[in-house]
Amino acid sequence: MNPDLDRLQPYPFEKLNALKAAVNAPTELEHIALSIGEPRHPAPEFVLEVLANQLNKVSNYPTTKGLPELNEAIAAWCERRFHLTPNTLTGKDHVLPVNGTREAIFAFTQALISRQPNARVASPNPFYQIYEGAAYLAGAEPYFMPCLAENGFIPDFDAVPASVWQDTQLLFLCSPGNPTGAVIGMDVLKKLIALSDQYDFVIASDECYSEIYFDEANPPAGLLQACAELGRDDYKNCVVFHSLSKRSNLPGMRSGFIAGDAALMQPFLLYRTYHGCSMPIQHQLASIAAWQDESHTIANRLVYKEKFERVGEILAPVLNFTQPEASFYLWPETPINEEDFAQQLFAQQNVTVLPGSYLSRTVNGINPGQNRVRMALVATTEECVEAAQRIRRFVESL
Numbered sequence: 001m002n003p004d005l006d007r008l009q010p011y012p013f014e015k016l017n018a019l020k021a022a023v024n025a026p027t028e029l030e031h032i033a034l035s036i037g038e039p040r041h042p043a044p045e046f047v048l049e050v051l052a053n054q055l056n057k058v059s060n061y062p063t064t065k066g067l068p069e070l071n072e073a074i075a076a077w078c079e080r081r082f083h084l085t086p087n088t089l090t091g092k093d094h095v096l097p098v099n100g101t102r103e104a105i106f107a108f109t110q111a112l113i114s115r116q117p118n119a120r121v122a123s124p125n126p127f128y129q130i131y132e133g134a135a136y137l138a139g140a141e142p143y144f145m146p147c148l149a150e151n152g153f154i155p156d157f158d159a160v161p162a163s164v165w166q167d168t169q170l171l172f173l174c175s176p177g178n179p180t181g182a183v184i185g186m187d188v189l190k191k192l193i194a195l196s197d198q199y200d201f202v203i204a205s206d207e208c209y210s211e212i213y214f215d216e217a218n219p220p221a222g223l224l225q226a227c228a229e230l231g232r233d234d235y236k237n238c239v240v241f242h243s244l245s246k247r248s249n250l251p252g253m254r255s256g257f258i259a260g261d262a263a264l265m266q267p268f269l270l271y272r273t274y275h276g277c278s279m280p281i282q283h284q285l286a287s288i289a290a291w292q293d294e295s296h297t298i299a300n301r302l303v304y305k306e307k308f309e310r311v312g313e314i315l316a317p318v319l320n321f322t323q324p325e326a327s328f329y330l331w332p333e334t335p336i337n338e339e340d341f342a343q344q345l346f347a348q349q350n351v352t353v354l355p356g357s358y359l360s361r362t363v364n365g366i367n368p369g370q371n372r373v374r375m376a377l378v379a380t381t382e383e384c385v386e387a388a389q390r391i392r393r394f395v396e397s398l
Contacts, residue, residue, distance in 0.1 A: 007136045011129060012358035019339060019355070023347035032387040034375040035352040037178070037328065041249040041303060041378075044296045050286040051253070057281035064278045065269060066097035070288050074257045077291045078240075082225035088233040089224065093262040096269060097279050097287070100254040101208055101241040102130055108239070108258060109134035109170060111271040112202060118167040124155050124174055126360035126369045128206065131172045140169065144361050146368045149322070153182035153331070157192065165199040176209040176220055179359055179374035180331045181324020183213075189226035196237045202264065205240045208256070211247040211297050213326035214305045220326050224260065235260045246328070247297055248290045255279060255287045304328055307377045307384045314388040318395040330375040331356070335398055338373050348397070349390035 016035060025031065065071075071091025078089050089095070098104035105128075113119055113135075121135035125144035135142045143164055145155035154177075171192065175184040196203050205223035213219055227235050239260030245251040258268070272278075279287075290296075311330070312323055321332035334341040338355040345351050354376075356369025375391075377384050 002137065004136045004139070008133050009129070012354060015358050016342070016352070016354055019343050020346050020352065023343055025346050025350040026348070029350040029390070031350045031352070032379060032383050032390070033352045034377065034379070034384075034387055035354045037246075037376045037378060038251055039246055039249040039328075039378050040380065041300055043249050044290065044293070046293070046296075047248065047250065047253075047286050047290045050289045051282055054282040054285045057285070060281055062278040062281045062284065064096075064273045064275075066095075066279060067281070067284045067288075068092070070097055070284045070291075071095040073288045073291045074242075074259065078224060078242075078259055081219070082222045082228065084224060084228045085231075085233050088228075089235070089259060094235065094265055095257055095259045096265055096272065097284060098241075098256050098258055099277055099279055100245065100251075101206065101243045101256040101258075103277060104241060104256065104258050105130050105172075105204070105206065106134045106137075107272065107275055107277065108204060108268060109138045109140075111268050112264070113138035113140050113169055115139040119169055120164060120167040122160070122164070122168045122171045122201075124172065124177065125363065126179055126356060127172070128174060128178055129359070132361075135170075143168065144363050146363065146366055147177065147180055147182065148368055153177060153180035153322075154184055154188065157188070157195070165195060165201070168199060168201045171196070171201055171203050173203060173205040173223065175205065175207060175222075176213070176324070176326035178206075178209065178327065179329045179354075179356065181209075181327040181329050183220045183325045186221045186226055186229065189221060189223055190230060193223075193226060193230060193232065193238065200237070202237045202239065202261075205238070207240050208243045208246055209327040210242065212301060212304055212328055214301070214308065216298070216301070234262070236263070237261055239264055244287060244290050247300075249300065250290065253283055253286065255283055255290075303381065304377065307381050310381065310385050311377060311388040314385065314392055318392050328377050330377065331372055332375070334371050334373055335395060336371075338369065338371050342373055345391065345394050349394050351387045351390050351394075353391075 075091040119140040123131040243256035319332040353373040356372035360369035
């Protein structure tokens with residue numbers, strides 16, 4: 001077996017299950033899970049109708065490249081959403097549909113990394129664990145950049161040594177951030193593009209939470225949008241990942257895309273033809289309908305906005321946290337060790353949250369997830385409010 005498999009840590013939810021197994025939750029309270037970022041809002045009916053009406057397509061092999069209609073729908077959505085120069089991002093040359101961004105992020109790393117001494121993949125810390133695993137299995141070393149409160153939970157890119165940038169082949173961004181909800185601003189994105197030019201690394205921006213935000217007049221900026229403002233219409237060394245999982249409450253459809261630099265998309269397409277990861281045709285057709293509609297995403301944001309307002313009002317007197325700019329996560333500080341907090345909360349209130357240290361690594365004695373937990377406000381509004389009331393009772397009892 002690949003010896004780098006031994007470098008992979010257990011997934012955060014495996015650690016959480018072990019933590020919970022050591023205690024018993026009160027059976028008189030219904031369990032409320034705020035631990036996993038799985039949207040629980042209803043899927044759009046019009047998407048499900050397309051999916052059901054196209055089930056006969058299971059008799060056809062899908063192509064890795066995807067249907068031209070889907071790729072063009074994605075390109076058109078990107079152009080509208082991120083104010084791209086018309087016709088510079090095309091379905092033919094710049095877009096590939098993927099079976100959820102998780103597999104695409106992993107696969108892109110394998111295809112991109114050149115196995116050289118000191119090859120690095122730079123990543124925020126805390127982070128989506130796929131960034132780390134993909135780096136190790138591609139033969140690279142991750143370089144973790146802490147996301148701390150004093151910097152607005154954005155990595156301090158100026159603190160990265162030039163020697164690290166020199167060895168970096170791939171920089172992962174996550175904006176809006178998981179688990180912090182922090183959004184990287186346009187000026188920072190432009191600065192990173194300049195660094196990419198200087199040191200010749202690829203920027204891969206994970207933007208899966210970009211459509212869950214709370215100010216309709218100020219949606220989060222995207223990497224391709226920064227390219228457009230710079231007149232960088234070839235999107236050189238820039239790719240983005242988006243998904244219908246969070247935007248459209250369709251996590252089980254496993255539908256997303258990667259888009260950007262055509263010079264990167266073409267060899268990645270070659271890789272994917274061998275990888276065997278084409279999206280089922282019925283899923284592609286349903287995805288077209290989802291990417292062409294915005295009304296359901298607006299309605300979705302309103303539900304999240306209400307949840308954050310109501311949960312925030314309940315928890316603000318007892319926990320210290322910053323209301324996120326986007327995403328569906330709260331990232332509060334805990335008055336006791338984060339593992340003890342999560343375990344005792346489960347044991348006393350049957351509410352599950354994720355210890356922040358499970359999402360981060362200790363570097364130079366600092367773990368950005370220490371004394372924090374991630375709360376995913378994905379359940380119904382009523383369940384989230386009930387969970388918040390239980391959490392407050394728990395904190396008040398400490």
